[in-house]
Amino acid sequence: MNDPNGLVYFDGEYHLFYQYNPHAAVWGPISWGHAVSRDLIHWENLPVALGPDKWGQAWSGSVVVDWRNSSGLGPKGTPPMVAVYTAHNREFKAAGLTQPEGQHLAYSTDRGRTWVKYAGNPVLPNPGDERNFRDPKVAWHAASHQWVMALAEGDHSVFYGSPDLKNWRYLSAFGKGIGGHGGTWECPDLFPLTVRESGETKWVLVQSLNAGGPNGGSGVQYFIGDFDGTHFTLDPQFAAAVRRLGGVWLDWGRDDYAVVSWSDVPASDGRRIAIGWMANWDYAAKVPTERWRGAMTVPRTLALHKTPAGFRLFVNPVREMETLRGTPHVVSARRVDGRLALALDRDTVSQSDMLLRFDRPAGPVRFGLIFSNARGEEFRVGYDGATGRYFSDRRKAGDPAFSDRFAAGVHSAPRDATTVQMKLRLLMDAASMELFADEGRTVMTETFFPSQKFDRVSLFSEGGRAQFRGAVIYPMNRIWSAQDRQPVDMPSHDADMKTKRG
Numbered sequence: 160m161n162d163p164n165g166l167v168y169f170d171g172e173y174h175l176f177y178q179y180n181p182h183a184a185v186w187g188p189i190s191w192g193h194a195v196s197r198d199l200i201h202w203e204n205l206p207v208a209l210g211p212d213k214w215g216q217a218w219s220g221s222v223v224v225d226w227r228n229s230s231g232l233g234p235k236g237t238p239p240m241v242a243v244y245t246a247h248n249r250e251f252k253a254a255g256l257t258q259p260e261g262q263h264l265a266y267s268t269d270r271g272r273t274w275v276k277y278a279g280n281p282v283l284p285n286p287g288d289e290r291n292f293r294d295p296k297v298a299w300h301a302a303s304h305q306w307v308m309a310l311a312e313g314d315h316s317v318f319y320g321s322p323d324l325k326n327w328r329y330l331s332a333f334g335k336g337i338g339g340h341g342g343t344w345e346c347p348d349l350f351p352l353t354v355r356e357s358g359e360t361k362w363v364l365v366q367s368l369n370a371g372g373p374n375g376g377s378g379v380q381y382f383i384g385d386f387d388g389t390h391f392t393l394d395p396q397f398a399a400a401v402r403r404l405g406g407v408w409l410d411w412g413r414d415d416y417a418v419v420s421w422s423d424v425p426a427s428d429g430r431r432i433a434i435g436w437m438a439n440w441d442y443a444a445k446v447p448t449e450r451w452r453g454a455m456t457v458p459r460t461l462a463l464h465k466t467p468a469g470f471r472l473f474v475n476p477v478r479e480m481e482t483l484r485g486t487p488h489v490v491s492a493r494r495v496d497g498r499l500a501l502a503l504d505r506d507t508v509s510q511s512d513m514l515l516r517f518d519r520p521a522g523p524v525r526f527g528l529i530f531s532n533a534r535g536e537e538f539r540v541g542y543d544g545a546t547g548r549y550f551s552d553r554r555k556a557g558d559p560a561f562s563d564r565f566a567a568g569v570h571s572a573p574r575d576a577t578t579v580q581m582k583l584r585l586l587m588d589a590a591s592m593e594l595f596a597d598e599g600r601t602v603m604t605e606t607f608f609p610s611q612k613f614d615r616v617s618l619f620s621e622g623g624r625a626q627f628r629g630a631v632i633y634p635m636n637r638i639w640s641a642q643d644r645q646p647v648d649m650p651s652h653d654a655d656m657k658t659k660r661g
């Protein structure tokens with residue numbers, strides 16, 4: 160799989176569609192895979208929802224519930240679910256098209272179980288010369304009484320408006336000349352959020368781009384501003400930050416891409432929930448797995464805060480993740496000087512939710528955690544007092560020979576928070592780490608492929624002593640698949656590592 164698509168909540172179910180090749184564990188004739196969940200944790204895989212047709216492959220896009228049946232695609236009284244996606248045709252010239260990508264509709268009137276492609280496709284053919292014209296994310300904009308589509312077009316994004324999802328009118332463009340990062344823009348997502356401190360509403364544009372990510376390859380930046388139904392304009396302080404930093408990033412790790420959010424989450428819930436593809440185009444096709452390739456991050460909430468540096472998104476795992484926690488292991492505070500093993504059982508090391516606290520070091524001390532196995536493979540995550548940055552080091556986390564880009568260097572992220580106490584939350588799995596530092600102000604998602612599970616973990620410090628303030632470490636319970644009520648296979652032996660992770 161690659162990108163999450165069509166994230167929508169309808170009739171008690173969260174839908175997660177995804178870019179999927181049904182024929183092989185590598186990117187190929189792309190279709191929309193489909194899964195549903197009632198709690199964002201237990202997912203049931205359903206049959207493929209959309210496949211290639213004469214217009215091309217089914218590339219990324221979104222799904223909305225057309226509550227008022229503005230499209231007329233629902234039988235009377237039934238709001239249809241409408242998918243708006245990019246059809247991508249490599250042989251577009253042979254098919255009589257001038258461009259490879261256009262926007263198409265498909266709809267479902269049976270809770271997303273079956274989909275019909277709209278006979279009037281494409282609803283938005285490419286009007287220009289830029290080949291890259293894709294990944295529509297659609298939402299109802301009540302103030303201007305229209306559907307608004309955010310769409311990536313080369314090195315910027317564009318917005319279109321429609322009364323009925325079928326007829327689209329160009330509104331505006333965003334991204335040129337702002338000093339943000341270049342690359343090919345993909346998968347935009349535009350939505351409003353309430354600022355926690357002031358209660359005011361601001362608009363967020365989450366924007367994937369490849370290449371140009373903060374640690375190389377694919378990355379996701381975001382912008383905060385206002386949207387008036389036609390134009391998205393940057394908040395002045397945020398615009399200055401974009402110019403100064405060359406981009407404000409949603410996730411600094413190498414493995415969180417194509418992040419988009421769920422539409423139609425009930426107002427009574429009120430959360431903006433997003434998910435990303437846990438990979439990077441630099442090496443996605445080559446990672447050393449066999450029966451599977453590509454996975455999603457955990458679902459995360461995006462909260463908008465006003466900080467001294469301006470508006471920033473804080474990103475944290477959805478609270479539903481906590482339902483998987485087992486009996487906690489409490490680690491008491493201690494000084495760390497060198498390496499100090501923690502007494503955890505093997506399974507907890509590679510499948511856990513860890514809440515750790517440290518004091519920010521006064522000098523150039525590096526500290527953090529080392530996950531390792533009997534083969535001498537190790538993964539390090541922590542903070543570097545010399546640079547003021549969090550880091551992730553997977554250079555020795557397994558044989559990196561599959562790609563010279565996977566483990567070329569240490570990945571890092573600036574710490575935004577200024578408090579002395581540093582809070583780190585780590586979601587560890589057999590082949591991934593998701594770091595949420597300082598209540599979600601700095602996030603890093605990283606994959607790794609050890610030849611054997613990491614089954615030991617140590618605290619460490621280098622260049623001086625670190626003050627560790629204690630930890631609560633929860634083993635994560637197995638997820639039972641909704642289909643068969645059997646535990647999903649988790650890798651436990653060397654061979655399993657490569658083959659079983661459905």
Ligand code: FRU
Binds near residue numbers: 161162178219345416
């Ligand atoms: C992003 C992306 C999208 C495209 C899809 C194709 O990862 O390149 O722009 O629609 O993947 O699978």
